[in-house]
Every structure is written in C-alpha cells, then in structure tokens.
Amino acid sequence: MxxxxxxxxxxxxxxxxxxxxxxxxxxxxxxxxxxxxxxxxxxxxxxxxxxxxxxxxxxxxxxxxxxxxxxxxxxxxxxxxxxxxxxxxxxxxxxxxxxxxxxxxxxxxxxxxxxxxxxxxxxxxxxxxxxxxxxxxxxxxxxxxxxxxxxxxxxxxxxxxxxxxxxxxxxTEVSDEEAAQRTFSYVKISLTTYTDDSGNQQTYTEDQVTVVKKDAYDAAEKAKTDFDGTASDYGYTVQTYSYGSDEKSESDGGFCDAVITAANSMKEGDVSDLIEGTDCYYIIRLDSEFDSDATEKKKQSIISDxxxxxxxxxxxxxxxxxxxxxxxxxxxxxxxxxxxxxxxxxxxxxxxxx
Incomplete structure (x- = not known):
C-alpha cells in the first residue's frame, strides 16, 4: 500500500x-x-x-x-x-x-x-x-x-x-500583472575581500582597492558592448536575478536598492553604468522586461503562499x-x-x- x-x-x-x-x-x-x-x-x-x-x-x-x-x-x-x-x-x-x-x-x-x-x-x-x-x-x-x-x-x-x-x-487565479518579473544579469565587485588561489578569504589593502576600483570603472565601460565577455576578461562571476513589484527593500532582505532602481529605468539589453552598493560595485544588464518563465514561477509561489x-x-x-x-x-x-x-x-x- x-x-x-x-x-x-x-x-x-x-x-x-x-x-x-x-x-x-x-x-x-x-x-x-x-x-x-x-x-x-x-x-x-x-x-x-x-x-x-x-x-x-x-x-x-x-x-x-x-x-x-x-x-x-x-x-x-x-x-x-x-x-x-x-x-x-x-x-x-x-x-x-x-x-x-x-x-x-x-x-x-x-x-x-x-x-x-x-x-x-x-x-x-x-x-x-x-x-x-x-x-x-x-x-x-x-x-x-x-x-x-x-x-x-x-x-x-x-x-x-x-x-x-x-x-x-x-x-489559484493570478494575473500576469500581479506576478510580472523582470530579470537582469549582474556582476558584484567586492571592495573589501577576495578569494586567493588557495580558496581562502583575504582582505584587500588600500592599494589593492584602488586597483579594483579602476578595473571596475574600466569594465563598466567595456561591458556596454560585451557584458559577458568583459566579465570573463576581468574574472567576474555573472549571476541572474528576477524581481517584481513586491520586491523587498534591501534592509528587509531584498536586492540592493540602487540596483533595482537602475533596473527599473532600463530597457531589455541595456547595460548600466557602475552602480555603488554597500562595500561593492555592481554592473547589470537587463535581460527581460517581462520574463515569462520567472513570472510563471512567481505565480506558483503566490498560489503556494x-x-x-x-x-x-x-x-x-x-x-x-x-x-x-x-x-x-x-x-x-x-x-x-x-x-x-x-x-x-x-x-x-x-x-x-x-
């Protein structure tokens, strides 16, 4: 049985x-x-x-x-x-x-x-x-x-x-408008720590931070024409994030407020300028103004809630x-x-x- x-x-x-x-x-x-x-x-x-x-x-x-x-x-x-x-x-x-x-x-x-x-x-x-x-x-x-x-x-x-x-x-009825999700790709550039070749966390020196900042500004300009290639060249990790109208503030566990504000002003395919976060920089590319797959997942999440x-x-x-x-x-x-x-x-x- x-x-x-x-x-x-x-x-x-x-x-x-x-x-x-x-x-x-x-x-x-x-x-x-x-x-x-x-x-x-x-x-x-x-x-x-x-x-x-x-x-x-x-x-x-x-x-x-x-x-x-x-x-x-x-x-x-x-x-x-x-x-x-x-x-x-x-x-x-x-x-x-x-x-x-x-x-x-x-x-x-x-x-x-x-x-x-x-x-x-x-x-x-x-x-x-x-x-x-x-x-x-x-x-x-x-x-x-x-x-x-x-x-x-x-x-x-x-x-x-x-x-x-x-x-x-x-x-179980959820409208597209209620669940609508925008998706962006991003790189996060830490200004405080990095992982060395042995996999250990290390803290940047002041001189290293100066170099990291210069690289970040250079990368932001190059990313305008080749986001993924630039990220690879500078050793940045590309991640994606989807969000909607119910996105929490950063203080409540949501994504960086400055990033969400920038993403809301962008069109699909746009790449941002360098965005300042807390002890870090972000560069983002808006991948979709309406991500159908992410929206469907959000619908299921709303129904579950x-x-x-x-x-x-x-x-x-x-x-x-x-x-x-x-x-x-x-x-x-x-x-x-x-x-x-x-x-x-x-x-x-x-x-x-x-």
Whole structure:
C-alpha cells in the first residue's frame, strides 16, 4: 500500500545509544492537554501519547545532530534560542502540533475528509512492524505501544489530508500583472575581500582597492558592448536575478536598492553604468522586461503562499475560541536525557532478533 512508504518515513527504527536509562516516571494515564470549546467536544490527550510523540521527534533529531553537536545538545545553553534550549523548543513544537492535529480531526466533516479502512489497516500493519523491529528497551524508552503508534500515524494522515483539503480552497487565479518579473544579469565587485588561489578569504589593502576600483570603472565601460565577455576578461562571476513589484527593500532582505532602481529605468539589453552598493560595485544588464518563465514561477509561489495562508488561517480560527490547558507539571517530566541512534543493517538484524 502507498501508506506503508509514508509510515516508514514517519517511524524510523530506533535503538538506545550508550546512555543509561533514566526511568523518568511518566504517568501515561495523566492528562497532558485538554481542549474545550463550544464548537468541539472536549478533547483530552494523555501523557503516554504526548511523551511518545515527543520522543519520536527526539529520535529523528538525534540521528542527525548528536554526532555533530555532542550528547548534551538538547540542554546545552550554547544552542538556546529566545531563552529556550533545544529540548524545550522542540517540546513546545510537539505540543502545538498535537493540539493542531486534534483540532483538525475535530473538523474533518467540514471538508468531507475521511480515513479509509484500507488506510487504517495499513496503519495497523505499520504499527505492528514498528513494535517488532525495535528492542524492548528502545520501545520502553520511547514510550511506544501499538495503540500510540497507530494513533500517531492516524493524526499524521488527518493533518496531511486536511491540509490538502483546506489548501484547495485558496484562489489559484493570478494575473500576469500581479506576478510580472523582470530579470537582469549582474556582476558584484567586492571592495573589501577576495578569494586567493588557495580558496581562502583575504582582505584587500588600500592599494589593492584602488586597483579594483579602476578595473571596475574600466569594465563598466567595456561591458556596454560585451557584458559577458568583459566579465570573463576581468574574472567576474555573472549571476541572474528576477524581481517584481513586491520586491523587498534591501534592509528587509531584498536586492540592493540602487540596483533595482537602475533596473527599473532600463530597457531589455541595456547595460548600466557602475552602480555603488554597500562595500561593492555592481554592473547589470537587463535581460527581460517581462520574463515569462520567472513570472510563471512567481505565480506558483503566490498560489503556494495563498494556500499556506488558507491553512494557517483555518488552524488559527479553530484555536481562537478554544481553551487549551497543558498540564505543565506532567509535561515537564518529558526529558531528552537519553540519545537514540538509527541502527545499521547488521544492527537491525540483531535488534530484531533480540
């Protein structure tokens, strides 16, 4: 079944690493989060499931980051953001996702979304395989039961189907005018650093900057008749950039304001004078006043943004009039103090045998 491949991605086989078991005392029957409101029946998620969802997320991170950042990366303050270490940040994300998935489940009828019997059967099969593929110690540490695994896959599928259904309501009509893109080729000439023959970054001396500036002015004149050839002669790298009416300012992450202003005043094929940027110069050639390929890509980007907005607005509306109460005392007991590793092929055989 198609679902089996999806399940395999969501549920990796995991093994306990070299760290000892902590026995953190999770009360799986305690309530992790309660959601109440006039538009829904009361939703309660138990700690057993919430812990499992968190530990599965941990396992997916451990397989990637532990070898790079060290075994303490979950609580190491060096990796903290906005006052929260990685463990607390990921736990917040997991809890928010659980809340979202449960609310999407409560609104499935709004979009005629259903989980078929075949999909449920595939979930059960995937859950059974997950339980048989892992050691008892790994299953205990991750808090897995067949019921939790099935529920996890069920909610993942609900979220996927609801996302598709909600996104389908977005307006997909985008005019050429709204998406229109202009494209220019450009060279950027740094006035501060360069890469030496060994590939190392070096800083220009004052005398070198004088030479770089003179070359840039000479190149700008020659580029008027042969943009690409001049760039090659001076060792400049030619790149392209497309932009439209929604181009952000340079301070907000857009291209250099002076370059965009120059490009807007040019006709197709025109080459600019030398344009001064921040610690650099630019020379540009306007390649297209209306780039059909770039415009089509922009249309798809606009549609995607609308679909994202439709989904996010729907989720926000579900949460707007809902009281969500997280059991912080119990949730704080979920800790990522043991690392999981993905087994090699030989390890997998041994783990299954065990």
């Amino acid at each position: 198609k679902f089996k491949k999806f399940a395999a991605v969501i549920l990796m086989s995991v093994m306990i690493g070299s760290m000892s078991l902590s026995g953190c005392g999770i009360n799986k029957n305690a309530t992790a989060v309660t959601m109440t409101g006039d538009a829904i029946d009361t939703i309660e998620v138990d700690m057993g499931y919430a812990n499992f969802a968190a530990r599965i997320q941990q396992a997916s991170y451990d397989g990637i980051f532990a070898s790079y950042y060290g075994e303490d990366y979950w609580t190491n303050e060096s990796y903290a953001k906005n006052g929260k270490n990685m463990q607390d940040s990921i736990k917040d994300s997991v809890m928010e996702n659980i809340e979202t998935q449960c609310l999407l489940e409560a609104h499935m009828d709004d979009y005629g979304v259903e989980i078929t019997d075949d999909e449920k059967a595939a979930m059960k099969e995937a859950a059974e395989k997950f339980m048989s593929d892992n050691t008892k110690s790994a299953l205990k540490e991750v808090g897995a039961t067949e019921e939790y695994v099935e529920r996890y896959l069920y909610l993942q599928t609900v979220q996927q189907k609801m996302s598709t259904a909600i996104r389908a309501t977005a307006d 609308r679909q994202d907005e439709a989904y996010n607005n729907a989720v926000e509306s579900y949460k707007k009039d809902i009281d969500i109460n997280v059991n912080d005392k119990e949730w704080s007991k979920v800790v990522f103090d043991n690392l999981f590793t993905t087994p090699s092929a030989s390890d997998s055989s041994s783990a299954t045998a065990e």
